[in-house]
Amino acid sequence: MNELEQKIQELEQISNALEPNEKERNLFFDQTKKFAHDFINSLTTKKAYNQAAIDPSSFTIGDKNIGMAEIILTYENEVANKGINAASGSHLGYIPGGGIFSASLADVMVGVSNEYAGMHFASPGGVAMEHELIRWMSSIFGYPEKSIGNLTSGGSIANLIALTSARDKHKIKGSKIEKSVIYLSEQTHHCIQKALRIIGLEDIIIRYVKIDPRSKIIISDLTKLIIEDILLGLLPFLVVGSAGTTDTGAIDPLEEMAKICQTHNLWFHVDAAYGGFFMLLDKQKRAFKGIELSDSLVVDPHKGLFLPYGIGAVLIKDKEAVFHSHHQTANYMQDALKEASPINPADVSPELTKHFRGMRMWLPLQLHGVEPFKACLEEKIYLLQYMRSKLDKLGFSLGPEPDLSVSYFWFETKATDRDEFNKKLLEFIHEDGRSFLSSTKIKEQFVIRIAILSFRTKLKAADQALKMIERCLRKTKLFFKKI
Numbered sequence: 001m002n003e004l005e006q007k008i009q010e011l012e013q014i015s016n017a018l019e020p021n022e023k024e025r026n027l028f029f030d031q032t033k034k035f036a037h038d039f040i041n042s043l044t045t046k047k048a049y050n051q052a053a054i055d056p057s058s059f060t061i062g063d064k065n066i067g068m069a070e071i072i073l074t075y076e077n078e079v080a081n082k083g084i085n086a087a088s089g090s091h092l093g094y095i096p097g098g099g100i101f102s103a104s105l106a107d108v109m110v111g112v113s114n115e116y117a118g119m120h121f122a123s124p125g126g127v128a129m130e131h132e133l134i135r136w137m138s139s140i141f142g143y144p145e146k147s148i149g150n151l152t153s154g155g156s157i158a159n160l161i162a163l164t165s166a167r168d169k170h171k172i173k174g175s176k177i178e179k180s181v182i183y184l185s186e187q188t189h190h191c192i193q194k195a196l197r198i199i200g201l202e203d204i205i206i207r208y209v210k211i212d213p214r215s216k217i218i219i220s221d222l223t224k225l226i227i228e229d230i231l232l233g234l235l236p237f238l239v240v241g242s243a244g245t246t247d248t249g250a251i252d253p254l255e256e257m258a259k260i261c262q263t264h265n266l267w268f269h270v271d272a273a274y275g276g277f278f279m280l281l282d283k284q285k286r287a288f289k290g291i292e293l294s295d296s297l298v299v300d301p302h303k304g305l306f307l308p309y310g311i312g313a314v315l316i317k318d319k320e321a322v323f324h325s326h327h328q329t330a331n332y333m334q335d336a337l338k339e340a341s342p343i344n345p346a347d348v349s350p351e352l353t354k355h356f357r358g359m360r361m362w363l364p365l366q367l368h369g370v371e372p373f374k375a376c377l378e379e380k381i382y383l384l385q386y387m388r389s390k391l392d393k394l395g396f397s398l399g400p401e402p403d404l405s406v407s408y409f410w411f412e413t414k415a416t417d418r419d420e421f422n423k424k425l426l427e428f429i430h431e432d433g434r435s436f437l438s439s440t441k442i443k444e445q446f447v448i449r450i451a452i453l454s455f456r457t458k459l460k461a462a463d464q465a466l467k468m469i470e471r472c473l474r475k476t477k478l479f480f481k482k483i
């Protein structure tokens, strides 16, 4: 054996640690399995929000390796048990997360086989699976078969891809930027403004269209703004609608918005990141009418399909508009590109190498079928109605009748300033932590939000939350009585 071979062998002895044998793998699986069971079994007794501070030093990467048991303990104590418990059915804040168990098994399989799902050449099966998911979603939203799409890390990147395509279709660049106009409402998710800055449209004109008391875009105002801008010599080019706003779950009047866009040749984008999958319910379809007329839309499986964080989706009708910025070739890609292949995910996204997200969506849909997902979505709508009626009985004021599973409430009081009272109430709710709720501002007034979307939110969790709110309301009244 020469010196080089000897060195390689020495290194192999050390690097072999990265390939545990079957016995070791079984041990790791067993330990991870125990964590998963303990975690899930304790969810109903654990708080949804724990404000306790973390100890950053517990994550230090040192020279010594530590065992799986210790690693799991650190994860459990310092990550899983602190902050918002996003897997809890008592998480009723922001847009609650999912985390269905079967999707996590898909992630294990995908991690083990390390599929390269950015290119058809590397993973024809993986790409075909993602195409089927995009076809399935297109059929839900009435998009044509030939629409293209992408599974992204979440709604923000999905919106970014759609807006980039809109920009390229309308050739918004150079001196055109400052004259071009985008129409949205103050209820539009902030990732849209963020995406506009990222794609070089910081200096574009943004018009905030008036909204009605149910937080929906007022069509007459949209029309008026567009016509005024045309008369001013400006270039209206994009209208953004929401199908389920983050604050109140409101669905904009999509059909009328689509017609205006058709009349004036504008790109119509719908952000349905939160609300989109409610369209699986026959009863809800009417509210989304017109979404099929949009040019692009975003929907998040890590919201409405209850999957673990890390999967959003964008659907776009105009392939050329998408390809303008996202399709690129290079010498080192020549093997991958020589055949006429189905559309590569890498040509529809800023990502080349990516997590093979398709499996974590495809596996649960195949394993459970679509029905339980639909039942779960419908259950969320009813649970919100249930909570609203109970809150009403507790003396709270309620936001308008919701479209989906998000609403808000506040307590009217003469004892002190309304905002001050409700802020204190939310402070007590967060201190309690049994259930987690968040807040927002509606017409400049502080309100408390309930957002029901966790697949684990059941009647029992709703009752628990109501008890906590009642408990905290008593505490708040007492607090203001004393001062």
Ligand SMILES: Cc1ncc(COP(=O)(O)O)c(C=O)c1O
Pocket (backbone or CB within 6 Å): 095, 153, 154, 155, 156, 157, 189, 191, 242, 244, 245, 246, 271, 272, 273, 274, 300, 312
């Ligand atoms: C309507 C809407 N759009 C976009 C987003 C951003 O999605 P993500 O957090 O997955 O990037 C959200 C997040 O809650 C949302 O509610």
